Amino acid sequence: MDTKVLISGAGPTGLVLALFLRHLNIPFRIIDKLSGPGLASRAMVIQARTLEFYRQINFADTVIAAGIKMRGIRLRESGKQIAGFQFDEIGDDISPYPYVLSLPQDDHERLLVAQLRTLGIEVEWNTELNRCVDHGSSVAATLHSESGESTADFRYLVGCDGAHSTVRESLNLSFPGGTYDEIFFVTDCDARGLHFDDSVNISLTKGTFILAFPVRSKGSFRFIGVVPPGHGDPLHATFDDIRPILKKQLNAEVNSVHWFSTYRVHHRVAENFRKRNIFLAGDAGHIHSPAGGQGMNTGIGDAVNLAWKLAAVLDRRADTSILDTYESERIAFAHTLVESTDRIFQAVVGPGPGPAFVRSVLMPYIIPWALRLRAIRRAQFRLVSQTRIHYPNSAISRGHAGKLRGGDRLPWLATQNNFAPLRSLDWQVHVYGEASDNVRAICDHRYIPLIRFKYDEAARGAGIPKDAALLIRPDGYIACVATSRTLDELATFLDRWKIAPRLTPR
Numbered sequence: 086m087d088t089k090v091l092i093s094g095a096g097p098t099g100l101v102l103a104l105f106l107r108h109l110n111i112p113f114r115i116i117d118k119l120s121g122p123g124l125a126s127r128a129m130v131i132q133a134r135t136l137e138f139y140r141q142i143n144f145a146d147t148v149i150a151a152g153i154k155m156r157g158i159r160l161r162e163s164g165k166q167i168a169g170f171q172f173d174e175i176g177d178d179i180s181p182y183p184y185v186l187s188l189p190q191d192d193h194e195r196l197l198v199a200q201l202r203t204l205g206i207e208v209e210w211n212t213e214l215n216r217c218v219d220h221g222s223s224v225a226a227t228l229h230s231e232s233g234e235s236t237a238d239f240r241y242l243v244g245c246d247g248a249h250s251t252v253r254e255s256l257n258l259s260f261p262g263g264t265y266d267e268i269f270f271v272t273d274c275d276a277r278g279l280h281f282d283d284s285v286n287i288s289l290t291k292g293t294f295i296l297a298f299p300v301r302s303k304g305s306f307r308f309i310g311v312v313p314p315g316h317g318d319p320l321h322a323t324f325d326d327i328r329p330i331l332k333k334q335l336n337a338e339v340n341s342v343h344w345f346s347t348y349r350v351h352h353r354v355a356e357n358f359r360k361r362n363i364f365l366a367g368d369a370g371h372i373h374s375p376a377g378g379q380g381m382n383t384g385i386g387d388a389v390n391l392a393w394k395l396a397a398v399l400d401r402r403a404d405t406s407i408l409d410t411y412e413s414e415r416i417a418f419a420h421t422l423v424e425s426t427d428r429i430f431q432a433v434v435g436p437g438p439g440p441a442f443v444r445s446v447l448m449p450y451i452i453p454w455a456l457r458l459r460a461i462r463r464a465q466f467r468l469v470s471q472t473r474i475h476y477p478n479s480a481i482s483r484g485h486a487g488k489l490r491g492g493d494r495l496p497w498l499a500t501q502n503n504f505a506p507l508r509s510l511d512w513q514v515h516v517y518g519e520a521s522d523n524v525r526a527i528c529d530h531r532y533i534p535l536i537r538f539k540y541d542e543a544a545r546g547a548g549i550p551k552d553a554a555l556l557i558r559p560d561g562y563i564a565c566v567a568t569s570r571t572l573d574e575l576a577t578f579l580d581r582w583k584i585a586p587r588l589t590p591r
């Protein structure tokens with residue numbers, strides 16, 4: 086069994102898992118039942134946290150060069166801007182990427198496939214996973230391709246096979262949740278009359294909302310929204326049913342429509358993300374409203390979280406129980422995301438006095454006022470960009486000092502480019518200030534790179550404790566925060582989880 090992992094599904098989740106496993110030198114196969122990358126532009130936005138992960142594998146610049154940087158958010162009513170802010174004025178000390186990147190999913194997938202190819206990996210297209218059986222020490226996967234049916238054994242199988250996941254069904258895992266009554270529309274078109282300066286535009290009115298932003302090139306736009314009432318069966322609405330509200334609310338004169346579709350939106354989280362040697366990631370594990378641009382980015386977050394844990398266990402560089410933390414970390418976030426997008430969605434377009442209040446008072450009066458507060462704008466950016474995701478309750482999160490606790494994402498310090506060492510995809514200790522002899526001894530003894538940074542104003546502002554040892558995981562989250570008084574926790578942590586960095590000689 087030379088090939089350790091089978092990735093079933095080459096959507097964004099499977100492709101990113103493949104890229105990270107390749108960088109971590111884990112042998113795997115990636116299959117997809119389709120004949121090539123997807124053709125629909127579906128997920129249009131790449132959030133800052135995803136770009137931070139891509140930076141770790143030298144892929145961020147490629148993606149950024151292909152997309153459009155959307156630097157602000159505008160709230161609109163009848164075409165007029167009633168509130169808004171620029172991401173870079175509030176986010177440039179939060180992330181190296183203080184914007185939302187607009188890049189259609191089909192273009193994004195093609196870039197991922199090309200990047201894999203440069204690293205010597207080909208996706209096996211036209212290859213479908215039909216069945217899988219977990220035998221305890223391996224998983225037998227029955228695959229169907231042009232050459233017929235075959236069975237192969239793998240140590241682990243990851244189902245990145247989308248909302249209708251064969252893997253989830255084979256595991257008999259339920260997918261509880263619901264389906265909204267409202268029908269969404271999505272369209273990409275060329276439009277005139279819009280004065281959108283590369284920003285995300287949100288327009289609200291009774292019974293619908295519309296998100297609008299530039300796509301592919303200037304002059305072409307993506308509109309997503311809820312089909313407004315009064316058009317018969319909304320699932321069969323056509324672009325002509327939508328055209329008047331685009332004109333009324335966004336002053337958009339559409340001259341050519343590249344793509345129009347209506348669809349139902351589900352909100353569901355699988356019962357588990359893991360059963361023994363089989364994992365679920367991406368839409369196979371969670372689906373929800375596309376309104377916040379979170380779905381694909383969350384799948385990519387799953388992939389990165391799982392990749393380094395699988396690699397660590399397969400290389401015997403961590404205790405096998407570290408794999409349990411994949412589900413506990415990611416399912417908790419999936420639940421929070423699905424519940425919060427559901428609450429926001431119901432509050433905005435749902436029936437009853439609550440949503441009416443949101444539309445008639447909150448949106449035009451209170452939100453514009455609130456958005457003048459820098460703290461609120463920063464909180465919004467952190468939320469949408471996924472830089473706020475943290476794992477305080479994870480079994481691999483320990484200690485706290487200053488404003489940091491185990492499980493937090495390493496704060497980004499523009500002054501010192503402290504994300505640069507994360508390119509190693511390996512464990513490391515950061516000290517901002519002076520590293521004590523004891524910290525040096527722990528790191529030397531275990532071959533853990535110790536990286537020292539200055540304790541400057543930016544470090545203080547980010548709440549980093551001076552001279553503390555921050556043990557950083559391969560995905561850029563802090564596993565353990567240890568001060569001189571709690572240094573034992575660092576050593577205990579490393580022993581408990583049998584952490585051996587990739588540099589450790591064998």
Ligand SMILES: Cc1cc2nc3c(=O)[nH]c(=O)nc-3n(C[C@H](O)[C@H](O)[C@H](O)COP(=O)(O)OP(=O)(O)OC[C@H]3O[C@@H](n4cnc5c(N)ncnc54)[C@H](O)[C@@H]3O)c2cc1C
Pocket residue numbers: 093094095096097098099116117118119127128129130190212213214215245246247248249250251271366367368369375377378379380381382383384
């Ligand atoms: C209209 C629309 C707009 C959206 N906008 C956004 C957005 O702006 N931002 C965002 O983050 N998300 C958005 N999403 C959600 C986003 O598209 C999904 O979250 C994303 O595609 C999930 O990626 P995935 O790789 O997990 O699954 P998928 O993209 O569904 O990929 C699964 C892959 O598995 C393959 N497969 C399935 N079964 C098998 C099998 N048995 N054997 C082999 N292969 C198999 C499929 O062929 C497919 O290629 C949007 C979705 C829609 C529909």
